[in-house]
Amino acid sequence: MIQNNHQQSLYERFEYTTLVPNFYNIFYTAMINKDVWASLTKFQQDGIMAAVRDAENAAVAYQHDTMMWAYQLNQSEGTTMRMQTAAERQAWKAEFHPKIKASIVEKSSDPDETLAMIQKIEDLVKDLEWR
Numbered sequence: 001m002i003q004n005n006h007q008q009s010l011y012e013r014f015e016y017t018t019l020v021p022n023f024y025n026i027f028y029t030a031m032i033n034k035d036v037w038a039s040l041t042k043f044q045q046d047g048i049m050a051a052v053r054d055a056e057n058a059a060v061a062y063q064h065d066t067m068m069w070a071y072q073l074n075q076s077e078g079t080t081m082r083m084q085t086a087a088e089r090q091a092w093k094a095e096f097h098p099k100i101k102a103s104i105v106e107k108s109s110d111p112d113e114t115l116a117m118i119q120k121i122e123d124l125v126k127d128l129e130w131r
Contacts, residue, residue: 003070011077019071020084030055 002019005011030052037045075081084092101118108114 002074003066005074005079006070006077011074011079014079016080016082017074018082018084019067020089 002017005014005017010017030048032048040048071081104118105111105115
């Protein structure tokens with residue numbers, strides 16, 4: 001993350017930095033035993049879900065604020081900062097995603113299983129987008 005650029009004095013070695021939106025994700029997990037969950041009232045379940053949504057929103061806001069602070073800090077240290085556009089990201093993904101995926105599958109000891117696992121992961125992350 002760009003917060004580390006300052007700690008590692010990367011501004012002394014790199015004149016330009018490009019940020020890729022949604023490149024970094026931070027995942028938090030709240031787990032509860034399904035029997036315990038089933039024993040709760042709807043009111044209690046709704047309260048827990050509201051707290052989880054609030055915590056998620058606070059975590060996303062914190063990460064965004066931290067990133068913006070680091071972005072400005074890097075600029076003040078002389079690094080030219082730029083944000084990758086959606087079109088650039090799509091072009092990169094169209095060019096490299098198939099090549100990277102093919103390389104991973106090709107080097108796997110079980111290509112069919114690896115391809116199936118990659119597909120599961122891709123299906124799971126379709127719902128996860130940076131706000």
